[in-house]
Amino acid sequence: MSSYATPPRTTGRLKRPFGTLYYEVTGSGPALLFAHGLGGNHLSWWQQVAHFAPHYTCVTFAHRGFAPSDAIADGPDPADYADDLAALIDHLKFSDVRLVGQSMGGWTMLEYTLAHPDKVKALVLSSTSGTLDRRGSDPSGGKNYDAWLKDADAKIADGMAKGIHPAVGASAAKRWPALHLLYRSIDEMAGTLDKVKLREGLRRTATRTLADLKTFRVPTFLIAGGEDTVFPAFLASAIAANLPCGEAEIISDSGHSPYFEQAATFNALVDAFLARQR
Template identity: 80%
Template sequence: MSSYAAPSRTVGRLKRPFGNLHYEVSGSGPALIFAHGLGGNHLSWWQQVAHFAPNYTCVTFAHRGFAPSDTVANGVDPADYPGDLAALIDHLGLAEVRLVAQSMGGWTMLEYALAHPDRVKALVLSSTSGTLDRRGSDPSGGTAYDAWLATSEAAIAAGMARGIHPAMGERAAEAFPALHLLYRSIDEMAGTLDKEKLRAGLRRTATRTLAELKTFRVPTLLIAGSEDTVFPPFLASAIATSLPCGEAQIIEEAGHSPYFEQAARFNALVDAFLARPR
């Protein structure tokens, strides 16, 4: 008979000024917290929690306004995200943390790390530059970014006309139809959340310059999919080289959600990054 025991798991609700923040804690060991993107919630990280929970205390949560966290009456302001994360970390009594962010989650994780660098042992930014100004982070002065944007917008429009979610992309939708269906189903759990208003808030708050991070010494790994049409993958390397402790990895044949569509490769990169002596 097998002696396997599943990692421990608890589900909680943290009271915040907007309402309740849903979170889940799985496994044991050093704290590893995941922040999802605009098309997700805490469930987006199912392949990461299953992989990392045997060695880490994995914390997932649904950003405010994303079910099963409570809705926000007047819409969501991403400037409130870092405060929710700080409250959750304090609520769980975590002295130090490792942070993994996907897309929109970069706004949460980068701002928390900038405010509390002494508590963050490592930061992973997947398909995101968080609150950094994207065009301003382009070493070509915006030329490469503008060219990428024109091409990506056309690709997104063509894909959406055929029912393809931009955060997965055509290759993943065709190769992994079950994952594509699951991603769309998780996305739809947000219900009536005004995502266009939230996107506008993300653009409004992405104003930081790389010069502001010249003393940011939190070890940071930027991961991007080579075929991403939502985040320009070339910015991952450009930003990493500007950080005191930055590095970048490009996952080939992946779109905007490498953690979801290429989970084994994504997890291996994060595993190796976290295992390095700090």
């Protein structure tokens, strides 16, 4: 009879100027770090850690202001996220890293990569363009983005009236009510964090243009959900086409959280992408 040994796992708190940053390290092998979105925390990646830990050292953390990291009186500024990640990577003494960022986590991962391109072996941006200006990245000059936004806002309003979280969406909530419940529960762990204010901070700091990335040679994989009402899926392909080492994949039957809703498909795509960078 074969035996199964669970991957090694440790937890920690890194002292930062705002307080402490909570993190977890699971598995062994090359370093693979995950940054969650506005509706999540370190627990958001439960399906990825279980999958990747046998072959990678998986690191998850809660962004500053998100429990169980320390709260911040006036709320976090996303401009500080990349420095927190840099401090965590230095603390864990990783010589190189592979990064996965979901939605808000794209701000963290893209900015870190731009500041430390020689340390990043691969970058995955899930349902996000990070600090790139969305409308400015639209090849139609904003026409397609504006049309998408009008339709998306209407769908979000309709869903929220029915108790559906926008980061999951109506289709996924109907197909996987247990996942929808879990997502909402993780989201609520943020407590009194003012997410409206934080969302404004994300918009304020998303000012980069594709011209800023014309010499960006870190292999980058953009994944998006075809049913997403938070991030326009068509931008993933448009941005990838403008990157020197960009790829994109649209998961047609997923909303804003493909890593959560379609974990098996998401994990397989990321697995294959990482394998191509070895």
